[in-house]
Amino acid sequence: MDPNQYCQDKAAASGSSFYYSFMFLPLEKRRAIVALYAFCREVDDVVDECTDEQVARTTLNWWRSQVAEIYGGKPQHPVAIALVPVVKQFNMAQEHLLEIIDGMEMDLDQPRYQDFKSLQLYCYRVASVVGLLSVEIFGYSNRQTLKYAHDLGIAFQLTNIIRDVGEDARRNRIYLPMDEMQQFGVTAADILNARETENFQKLMVFQIERAQRYYDQALALLPSEDRKTQRTGLIMSAIYRATLEEVVASGCHVLKERISLTPLRKLWLAFKTWLKN
Numbered sequence: 001m002d003p004n005q006y007c008q009d010k011a012a013a014s015g016s017s018f019y020y021s022f023m024f025l026p027l028e029k030r031r032a033i034v035a036l037y038a039f040c041r042e043v044d045d046v047v048d049e050c051t052d053e054q055v056a057r058t059t060l061n062w063w064r065s066q067v068a069e070i071y072g073g074k075p076q077h078p079v080a081i082a083l084v085p086v087v088k089q090f091n092m093a094q095e096h097l098l099e100i101i102d103g104m105e106m107d108l109d110q111p112r113y114q115d116f117k118s119l120q121l122y123c124y125r126v127a128s129v130v131g132l133l134s135v136e137i138f139g140y141s142n143r144q145t146l147k148y149a150h151d152l153g154i155a156f157q158l159t160n161i162i163r164d165v166g167e168d169a170r171r172n173r174i175y176l177p178m179d180e181m182q183q184f185g186v187t188a189a190d191i192l193n194a195r196e197t198e199n200f201q202k203l204m205v206f207q208i209e210r211a212q213r214y215y216d217q218a219l220a221l222l223p224s225e226d227r228k229t230q231r232t233g234l235i236m237s238a239i240y241r242a243t244l245e246e247v248v249a250s251g252c253h254v255l256k257e258r259i260s261l262t263p264l265r266k267l268w269l270a271f272k273t274w275l276k277n
Contacts, residue, residue: 004031006078007038020266021235024274025138032090032137033232035082040100040130042079047107048171060105067097090136099129107173112188116177116210120154127160128153131233138230142223145230151221152233155214159240162207162247166194166255176207194255204252208244215241231277238273239266 011019011034018037022030043063050056069075070083071094086092103125113119131153135145161168161175168175169191181187184203191200215237222230239261246259253259261269 001078003078003082004035007031007035007082010038010041010079018236020239020263020270021232023267023270024235025232029137031082032086033134035079035086036092036130036133036137038079039083039097040126042077043101043104044126047104053108056108057105060101063101064098067094067101070094070097086137092133092136096129096133099125103129111173113175113177115179119175119177122175123154123157124150127157131156134233135230138232140226140229142226144221144223145226148218148221148223148226148230149233151214151218152237155211155218156236156240158207158211158214159244162204162211163243163254163259165191165204167258169194169255176203180206191255196253196255200255201252204247204254208248208252211244212241227277231274234277235270235273238269242269 011022022033022037025033043060046056046059046063050059063077066075066077066080070080070087075081075084083092083097087094087097103122106122106125110118110122113122128150131149132146135149140146165174165176172192174181174188174191176186176191178188181191181203184206185199186197186203189195190197219234219237227234242265243259243261246261247254250257250259
C-alpha cells in the first residue's frame with residue numbers, strides 16, 4: 001500500500017477531532033500532519049491494544065529503531081516511510097519523535113500520578129511535543145508560537161484525561177493527580193468502581209477549570225502574525241473546548257459514558273473557525 005494512503009486511512013479510521021482540523025490544509029502540509037498523526041496513533045495503539053507488557057515494550061523499542069531509520073536508513077513501516085520526506089522538509093527533530101514514544105511507554109510504567117507536576121511530564125511528551133512538531137509543519141515567524149503550542153498541547157491532553165476518566169479506569173489507569181483526589185475526598189476505588197459522588201463532581205469541575213486556563217493561556221500566547229498559519233490548531237482548540245462544554249452539560253458523567261461530538265458538529269466547528277481566522 002502507498003505509505004501516504006496508509007497514513008490517511010489510519011487517521012480517518014480513528015474518528016479523532018484532529019482529523020477534521022487537517023481537512024483545510026494544502027495537500028503537502030496535510031500529508032505531513034497526517035503522517036505525524038498516524039505515527040502517534042501507531043505507538044499509542046501499541047500500549048492500548050497489546051495485553052502483554054513485555055511485547056508492548058519490545059514493539060516500542062522497534063519503533064525507536066524505525067525513528068532512527070527515518071533519519072538515516074531505510075524504514076520498513078508505511079508510517080515511517082511516509083515520514084522520511086516530512087522530517088527533512090519541516091525540520092522535525094528526531095528527539096521529539098522519541099519523546100512521544102517515551103510518553104506512550106509511561107502508560108506501562110506509571111498507572112497513577114502523585115501530583116500535577118508529575119502529570120505535566122506525561123502531557124508534555126504525548127501532547128505538547130506533538131504540538132511543537134505540528135507548528136513546524138504549519139509554519140511560524142515568531143518563536144512565541146512554540147510556547148503557544150506547548151500550552152495548547154497540555155490543554156488538549158487534560159481534555160482527553162477528563163473525557164476518558166471512565167475508559168482509562170477500565171484499563172486500571174487514573175490520570176487525575178492523587179493529591180488532588182485526596183483533597184476532594186475521592187478514592188481510587190471510587191473511580192475504578194465508577195462511583196460518581198458529589199465529591200467526584202467537584203473534582204471534575206476543578207480539572208475542567210484548569211484545562212480552560214491552559215486554553216486561555218495558550219491562545220493569549222499566539223502572536224497575531226502567526227494566527228493564520230496556526231488555524232489548524234485553533235480548529236482543534238474549538239472542537240476540544242466544545243467537548244469540555246459537553247462534559248459540563250452532561251453533569252460530568254465521564255465515569256460511565258464517553259462524551260463526544262458528532263462528526264457534523266466537528267465539521268461545522270472546523271469550517272466556522274477556519275473562516276474566522
